[in-house]
Amino acid sequence: MTEFTPVLSLTGGILIGLASVMLMATLGRIAGISGMIGGLLPPPTSGEWGWRLAFLAGMITAPAVLLAATGSMPAIEVPSSTGMLVIGGLLVGIGVSYGSGCTSGHGVCGMARLSARSIAATLTFMLTTGVTVFVIRHVIGG
Amino acid sequence: MKRIVFSFAIGLVFGIGILVSGMANPAKILNFFDIAGTWDPSLAFVMGGALIVTAIGFRLVLSRSHPLLAGGFSLPTRHDIDVRLLGGAAVFGVGWGIAGFCPGGAVPALGLGRSEPVIFVTALIAGMMLVKLIDAARLRAAKPAG
Incomplete structure (x- = not known):
C-alpha cells in the first residue's frame, strides 16, 4: 500500500509543468528526459550536449536540495528485484528509442x-504498463 | 554559459517536482496501475497538474517569435503514427511495469544514494545503445557496397 497524496502529487505535477514551460521559454526545447539521455550517448549527433547534461545534473541534485530545505530525503520503495530492474531498464531503453520519448516528452x-x-504513444504505454502490472501481480502472482 | 545555468536550474525544479509528486517512487507508480489491487490514484494528479500548466504555458510561450536563449523553437515535426512509434511505446510500457521506474523518475532518484536507480539507469542506457548500434548497422547495410 502507498498513501494517496493528491496535494503533493498535484504540487509536484505543477512544478514539472512549470519546468517544462521554462525550458521551452528559454532554450526552446521539449523537456523529454529520455531524449536528453539519448542525446548524450555516442555517436555524438550535435553540439547540444551541454544543456542536456546540465538539466540532468540539476535533476540529480534535487534530492540534496530537498534535504537541505526540508531536513529529509523523499522516501521511495522499490518492489522490483535486481533482475526486474535490469530487464525493465533494458526494455525502457529500447522502447523509448523506437518510440521517440517517454512519460515526460x-x-x-x-x-x-x-x-x-x-497522444497515441501515451495511450499505448499506459495500456501496456497497466497490463504488465496486472500480469505480474495478479496472473503470475506475488 | 547562460544556457547551461538556466538548464541546470530548470532541471532542478523538474527534479524536485518529480520527487514531490511520487514519480520517482516505483511503489507509487506500480500502485497507480494496479487498479485491481492496491490502487493509488495519486499519479493522475501529477499528470493533471503538469498538463494544465503546460497546456496554458506552451500556448503563451509558443506565441512568441523565438525563445529567450535560442534562435528558434525545436519542436517535433513528424505527424505520422507508425509501427515504430507504437511498438516502441508498447515496449516502454512493459519495461515501466516491470521496473517501476521511467527515465524521468529514475534520474532524480539517482541522487538519493540508493543502488536501484543506478541499476535501472545503467540498463536503460544499455538498451538505448543497443538500438543505436542496430540503427547504425542497418544504415551501413543499406549503403551500396564499395
Whole structure:
C-alpha cells in the first residue's frame, strides 16, 4: 500500500509543468528526459550536449536540495528485484528509442501540444504498463 | 554559459517536482496501475497538474517569435503514427511495469544514494545503445557496397 497524496502529487505535477514551460521559454526545447539521455550517448549527433547534461545534473541534485530545505530525503520503495530492474531498464531503453520519448516528452509536453503521435504513444504505454502490472501481480502472482 | 545555468536550474525544479509528486517512487507508480489491487490514484494528479500548466504555458510561450536563449523553437515535426512509434511505446510500457521506474523518475532518484536507480539507469542506457548500434548497422547495410 502507498498513501494517496493528491496535494503533493498535484504540487509536484505543477512544478514539472512549470519546468517544462521554462525550458521551452528559454532554450526552446521539449523537456523529454529520455531524449536528453539519448542525446548524450555516442555517436555524438550535435553540439547540444551541454544543456542536456546540465538539466540532468540539476535533476540529480534535487534530492540534496530537498534535504537541505526540508531536513529529509523523499522516501521511495522499490518492489522490483535486481533482475526486474535490469530487464525493465533494458526494455525502457529500447522502447523509448523506437518510440521517440517517454512519460515526460510524450505524456506531458506532447500531450499538452495535442500532438497526435504523443497522444497515441501515451495511450499505448499506459495500456501496456497497466497490463504488465496486472500480469505480474495478479496472473503470475506475488 | 547562460544556457547551461538556466538548464541546470530548470532541471532542478523538474527534479524536485518529480520527487514531490511520487514519480520517482516505483511503489507509487506500480500502485497507480494496479487498479485491481492496491490502487493509488495519486499519479493522475501529477499528470493533471503538469498538463494544465503546460497546456496554458506552451500556448503563451509558443506565441512568441523565438525563445529567450535560442534562435528558434525545436519542436517535433513528424505527424505520422507508425509501427515504430507504437511498438516502441508498447515496449516502454512493459519495461515501466516491470521496473517501476521511467527515465524521468529514475534520474532524480539517482541522487538519493540508493543502488536501484543506478541499476535501472545503467540498463536503460544499455538498451538505448543497443538500438543505436542496430540503427547504425542497418544504415551501413543499406549503403551500396564499395
